[in-house]
Amino acid sequence: SGGGDTQTTGEKKKIGMIWYGNTDAMGGTFYAWANHAAEVLNVELVWSLGALDTATELTDCENLINAGCDGIYFIPMDTAANLQLGNACQQAGVYWATSNRDIIDDEVLAAVEANPYFVTRVYDNSYDVCKNMVAELAEQGITKVCMISGDPTDAMMVDRNNGFIDGCAENNIEILGTFQNPSSGDATTVVDGVNNFMTLYPEMEAILAVSGTNGVGEAIMSALNGSGKEPGSIKVAAFDTFDGNQEAFDQGWLSVSCGGYTTECLISFLALVNRVQGNVIQDGVFEMTLSPLLITSSEEMQIFSQYVDNPDVQLYSDELIQSLVGPDVTVEDYQAVLDDWSIDFVKEAVGLT
Amino acid sequence: MNQRVRKLLSMDTLRKIIPLAGLIIVILVFSFTTNGLFLRWNNIQSLIMQAAITLVAATGTVFVMAHNNLDFSLGGACALSAVLSYLVTGGELIPFFIMCIVFGVMCGLISAFIHIGGRVPAFMAGLCIMFAGRGLAQTVSASKTMLMVGAAQFNQLWFFLVVLIVVFGACYFLFNYTKVGKYQKLIGTNPMATQLSGINVNKYKTLAFVICGVTLGIAACLTIVRSAAVNGNTGLNLETDVLLALSLGGISMQGGSATRIRSAIIGVMFYFILDNGLLLWGLDADYVDIVKAIFFLLTVTISIDRSQYSVIA
């Protein structure tokens, strides 16, 4: 674990990684991928785990800069983190990049884009994906749902919440009840929540879950399995891979799923490494997006559950990783990798085709 | 063997200097093992700014601990004051700072009211405020993004230094050279005797909560200066950080005359230097907490004054 060799040659660059934790599917996978990439690229990583608010992220950032990092990579816990960590990096002359979260404030966006040490940000359009998931359900004739919403102080979760809500409005689906996904604590809370859905709203036909990771998906399935209801009598649309999602899909509980964001973390990270190693891609700012996978068939599900967001699987080859760092790399190269993100890509990467 | 260990551990002199000695040792160790990174001016500067929030909050908390109460409301109260202050002032900077302190004091007064008027242990009252405050902050902030880009301009060393010196200086003076501080220690030792010595115990307890509220409000301001946004996560874990840091600083868990305000500065610096130094070492993130915890247990084991307790609490 950690950043590989401890002996530092003068050449070896250090990247500070501010990361919320490595205990959920994406967190664990990126932790493994980044460590692997660092080995391949001969850079040293220093991880600081566990920050969940901007003030703590800033503290981590300062410590990492002082530890001699040449670049800082982080997921902004809220939009302001871009501003604050960005300033810290600018003052220290350290490059930085982010992933996963859009910037929802124009002033902050302007400041970030004016920051000379800002390398890039890669984000996904969670909003549209959520709408697509709801549309999938609507096609199956669903009209009444309950929703497990996300932390409203988290920009990405707000995107997802809104995607679900707007999607339901567009498809004439009624949201009967809502409860918020507990960001920490027990999966039993989720079980209780789902049970409460079933008692309060017997007419409920489906559950929308803003996230299935960190035990939430498993807990939803436990609650449904324990309810004595016919499998499939309630449909679930859930984000992220979780343990047993294949089985859930085949049983009929899980009817649509989506996920696979780790690629955007990786690309952002690689872009940062590239810049730290002295390669300038283009004059201005460049920002990239990724479309997550939408899973609607059993075959897709099988691949998704087995190979996506699995720390033991490296979807990107060493050669590819190496090819994305160098003087000749362009924005298009990165965007191509992001655009390539699909079930087919996964199949190919793991040798299924 | 057990007895000999105990004898060694209860050595009075060792005990008194350990928190400070520990701090100095940790500073020395990190100075020599981080290729000079630790002592670089930039690092020291960051350390001061990082520690400031916890230090300010801890300094006020000492007053409450001196009269033998734990204030567990800090984190939630911090979020609540910041959110309410934002709503009231619309995020205009100076009014925001002022209202933050006002709401901080209000949280302190609520604690005091529940504790004194309702005769509920202050820790439990604080726990409920922490809960309710965080919940309210999250509920209220859910509807909008509360960015305070302007606050970022104060994220500079001089500002933190001024705040720290003023707050710590004022609290140091209040605690050691005025009735407010002296009475807290008497209340912590024997509340009934304090009352019968003609001291209005409830008034001075309330004052302690007010002081704690002021420092909490200031801590909330500093948090916003560092995070440039107000939301439900503002001041996350502040209460446990403060408690942990004060324990590291050797504070008396039962209050009374053994309470020293220096525990705040020693403890908080200790806490943040450990974090900082371990990261400079490049210690694997998963092991940082373990090393920190071991330091924590060892320091307290050596430094705690066991004669304060007839039974270790």
Place this chain on the structure above:
Amino acid sequence: MKNILNFVKSYSIAVAVPVLLILVLLLVSPETRSWGAVASLLQQSFAPAILGWGVLLSMKVGNWDFSIGARYVLAAILAGNLAMQYSLGLIGFIVLAMAISIALGFIVGYTYRLLRIPTLIASIGLMLIFESFTRIIYDGGGLHLTAEYMVLGTFPWNLIMFVLCFAFAYWLYYKRRLGYNVRAVGSNATVAQTNGINAEKTKAMALIVSGVFAGLYAILSLSTSGVISAVSGTMGSASTVFDAMMCVLIGMAIAGKGSVIFGVYVGAIITQILKMGMMAIGVPTTFNKVIIGIVVVLFMVASSRSDLIVKLKAKLFKKKAAA
């Protein structure tokens, strides 16, 4: 007869409050007007009550125990994964969970005894260590149980387990010497000590025995959810402790002359009713914390300021009499 009357009297508040709340819930939310809803509420409260009893033990003896959340997570992850890895079956899982949980309790208790540091310090220090371990073992993967290990979460079994736990807690608290000593040390450690009760040993025992409840909680909660994640972030497990404390605080306030063991269960029911009620009337989940926080304060104030209530009653009756 008199006994029965006494019994009814001592439990009246503890029973009346949740019944009243359920009635209110039924009024505001027509959806819940079914036995199913009530049964579901009662069952949801099983697991929190069990953890609550463990926390109660610590609170009563005057311990500060922040570690119980981390202990249960670590025990659950270790026991579940080992049981599945070596196909030990349900019994194996139960035995392992209990053994590990008690061992972790033992570590906290023994650290307190050996180092002679306040329980607050010992438990926070060890909490940090245990939390880290949950992230280090199995590479932070947590645990996902297969269905065969989740039998205890389904209907008659969860009730049976709960009843057994209830009996155990009751027996421990009211029939065992430890229970006496816990109450004695909790209300006055110094006097207890001079009367030959080893206060520090009792406090350490309470930590160890709370491990029994942490283990039972791990088993029952895993049997319903089937999944547990490693603790993310420093102090991430503290919220579990605080949730349990809330049940206990309500329980202690409400128990009056009745059994506090039953009180804690009622405390758990009340928090669950509040959660369900909030959902029924469409209040955001974040507001749960606000309501629960306020309710706990109200209960505590009401129980410690019964004089105020008496005064209030007197005033009301006077007014009536005057009118």
Place this chain on the structure above:
Amino acid sequence: MEEIVLKAEHMFKEFGATKAVTDVTLQVRAGTVLGLVGENGSGKSTISSMIAGVYPPTKGTMTYLGKEYHPKSVLDARKAGIQYLTQEQGTIDGMTVAENVFLGEEDQFSKVGNVSMRKLNQVARKILDENGLSYVDPKKPIETYSFEDRKMIETARSLSQQPRILIIDETTTALSQKGRDRIYEIIDEQKAKGTAIIIISHDLDEVQRLCDQVLIMRGGVYIDTLSGEDINPNTMRQKMIGRELGGTYYRADTTCSYQDEVVLSVQDLTVDGIFYQMNFDLHKGEILGIGGLSECGMHELLKTVFGAIKPTSGSVTLTEGLKGETQLKNTAVSVRNKVAYIPKDRDKESLFQATSIKENIVASCLDKLKKGIFISPRSEKKTAQKEADRMEVKMQNVEQMVRDLSGGNKQKVVIAKWLANDSRVFIMDCPTRGIDVGVKAKIYKLMNDLKQQGIGILMVSEEMMELIGMADRIITMKDGRQNQVFTRSAQLSEADIIAAII
């Protein structure tokens, strides 16, 4: 001669630099009462504590029932048959009487570790009955009973263990006459059973009445053992102080003398359920005594006068407060207006134990010391030193912890605190409780000095002789009501007052 139950030979105990007990030897015999007498801080409690297993001796050997005896804890000593009754509260709130009676002994009632509540209550019932506590319900929480009842319950608990040695350390001073009589009965019963008894008391008449032998200590050193005729207050007093003490140490004059001006006026003061319609004036230079049985409400009366208890009706007026006439509504107002209160329960109500002597003394007079809001450490130290010296507190220095002082010196610290505040009115509740004769004399002299300065003193005492010896007027109380007023005169006798209060 009766069998020797315990022999403690060449006992030493040092607390750091303090030599609490130096080379003391004592023996107790079955069925006899040994009295320990000595000034405050002479080491009586210390040597009893060593016998009772509270802490080990620095040096010395103990032989108990013919065997060497090294108790490791109180429990150890108790198991061996040695029971120690102190003046501190020894029961635990929140538990029932029965549970308190068997604290730490529940094992007796357990089968395979299960405690049988029914059996426990039954046996507790029996024990309570045997000790004249038939009105106590074993199933009720202990806090429903008064301090005195609880002390008796505690005593019953000790006796139920069939002790071979019973040590009673100043327990009687906390009790009313009724309680004391009950303890005397118990001592007689135990004596008859062959229990050896050690009793520590500053009430020399009590010692004379109860003891077969009296061992005298001074400064931690053994002085003498008295028996038979030698056990009389005068001899004991002389031996324990080491010099002749004038026959009386009370006021020399026998006339009532005070100025006309009223300093404190109590009107129609009532606290429902405790005392009713109290009316009296305290004059300048007057010592006004209040006498009665412990439960007659006089202790609460003083607290109410001081402002620590809110009266149901009535008023307490200070004629010359800072702003003229002042109602004493709470303790803060009282102290600001220079009223002092010395409570009966020293440890609980007036001392900051784990705090320095200095901080104890200046606790009430910070307003006097402060400049603006600043209080200089130097002025604190100066004031404390001055008052401690005036009271002749036996201490290392003013930074010493109060908890390490002996009982009498603690009381001196309390008085020093009020002197430091330049108090104009003193309210004293049993000011010489647990105080040796030497210090007593000092306190009486101080009271007299204060009187000469025109200060008013309101004093409650359970010792009739003290009231008669010191007070200008004595108000007696009975069942919470003002009863009779006696004026100082040479003819006033104990019998007169006792007749009024019973």
